[in-house]
Amino acid sequence: MKRLMYLLLGAAALTACTNRQTTQTKTDEGVLTKTAAAETAEVRLTEEFTSEIEPYKENDITPAAQGVHINRILVDVGDQVKAGQLLVTLDPTQYTQARVQLKTVEDDYNRLLPVYKAGGISAQQIQQAKAQVDVQREAVANLKKNIEVKSPITGVVTARNYESGDLFAAQPILHVMQIDPLKVIVNISEQYFPNVKVGMPVELLVDIFPDKKFTGTVSLIYPALDPATRTFKVEVRVPNANRTLRPGMFARTIFDLGEKPGIMVPDVAVQKQVGTAERYLYVITSDSVAERRAVKLGRQIGDRIDVLSGVEAGEQVAVTALSKLYDGAKVSVKQD
Template sequence: MLVAAAMAASCTGKKQAESTASDEKVLTKTVPAALRVIEQNEVYTSEIEPYKENDITPAVSGVHIDRILVDVGSRVKAGQLLVTLDPTQYNQQRLQYQTALDDYNRLVPVYEAGGISAQQLEQTKAALDVQKEVLDNLKKNIEMRSPIAGVVTARNYEAGNLFTGTPVLHVMQINPLKIIANIQEQYYPAVKLGMPVEIRTDIFPGEVFAGKVSLIYPALDASTRTFTVEVTVPNGNEKLRPGMFARSTFNMGDKEGIMVPDVAVLKQVGSSERYLYVVEDGKAERRSVKVGRQIGSDVDILSGVADGEQIAVTALSRLADGVEVEVKE
């Protein structure tokens, strides 16, 4: 009898403990989701590029380089002579042209004296013009000039080398510079020509460089749903250099958004789903949400939560859909 009574008492105690445990509510703290005006500053990381760049290359291969008049780091002007090629063929043609010119000049007074016909003089002049055109073309081919103002960034030959296909020089225009950004399609209406853009780099922390949108590509990339924008960056002091990484900040205007603390948003293991818990009538409700930009310690909720709803921010690991909660003041 004593054993039976003890067993009964033990069972009763366990049931009471289990009942107490099941009735226990999760203690959590909540904050209201808040509708706020958000400044849409979008940041894109990309590489700084020269505004223009050109390879300095002969029109024909298999020619010897006569002189290279600049070196890496040299400043050049548009139209400046940079390289001359072997002038042997040009010199031969120049002698032929000079001979033809002398012959023509001798025939002019003969024609004026009636010694030859006008047709003969015209034929001689036509042949001279052909010789001059050939000479001019040869001169263009042996003289390599820079099409842009800039700085020489590569030199691949020395005087006397045979040109084998690699550009002799490479010239970059580094004032201004440009940055290419690929922007989400939702911002296409917000981006305008002349729109100011702030440029920041890790190498110059705390310093902001001013740029402007100079080109907007008219078509979107169907695979990424982005469009390309070119930003021109003045570089008068030449602090910035091609190849540096930069962060470009575009102000896309203001919008209203539902903000909640970032600690309230959880990620479902094994998927990209984001969710949080809304507390209503003493119970937690699990809500899937679409998340936008983070601003400070808050995050913009694009869908799934309404203004003023109470969002759980503590004891999240103990919450589940439908669990009873007690809100800590």
């Protein structure tokens, strides 16, 4: 019986020794992982910026003088108007009085002109009479503008603040917006200043029309950068013949800014440090050691991501067993 117990104990000891040897062998081999090479590739620079759609032009419709009565308002909110179209007429009383005064000074001048030619009055007197005519004519012209208010742009009436017969005060009578075309003002990072050109196409996406894409063109590049944000303004002109878009809508503009050389790795290789914004991956060195590298990332394309810093082209990065890796860990690369 004792001999049987000794045999059992010996077998158990032999098994434990074998297991320790197997574990030690696996440890010596390192963490089994697959790798992929960091590859150079041309990365398309398409950047998206959020903005608000604005009228291409807009005007407050106001007369030149305050304290006059509004005679008639000829349009209402929503009406389409053309440049030069008469929108508002005001009380013509002052205009009528000014025309009577103009007729009087014109008659005086015409009566004095033959007397001057005959030598009956001096050149200074006839010049004074002519000056009175010119001043009164200018006053009549200004008053005519004041009683006939026209639209300076083609657009749509978006606000009406008075009714016929009201006394005009400080608030504009009407507000007119040009909504075909529209414009979008975009703030773009200074690094793209050399890439943006007048006339380049821009794609416009509007959330309330998820199935539609609109196209605009860069119409103006502001010459100065904002030193606080390191951005520059770009105006995008957007055709709107069907009046689908409206000022005030939220929009996303997508700029195609060309290509740049990049270093691409599989996105599964990149991990995020918990509690921070740090991204890192493991580069497998030539002596089969995992080296943790903090990386700065660019654009993701499909299942690959552009690494802006932290990895060189041709280096091997781990793509499996990432949770088992640590900086300095011995690894064994699994071959496909």
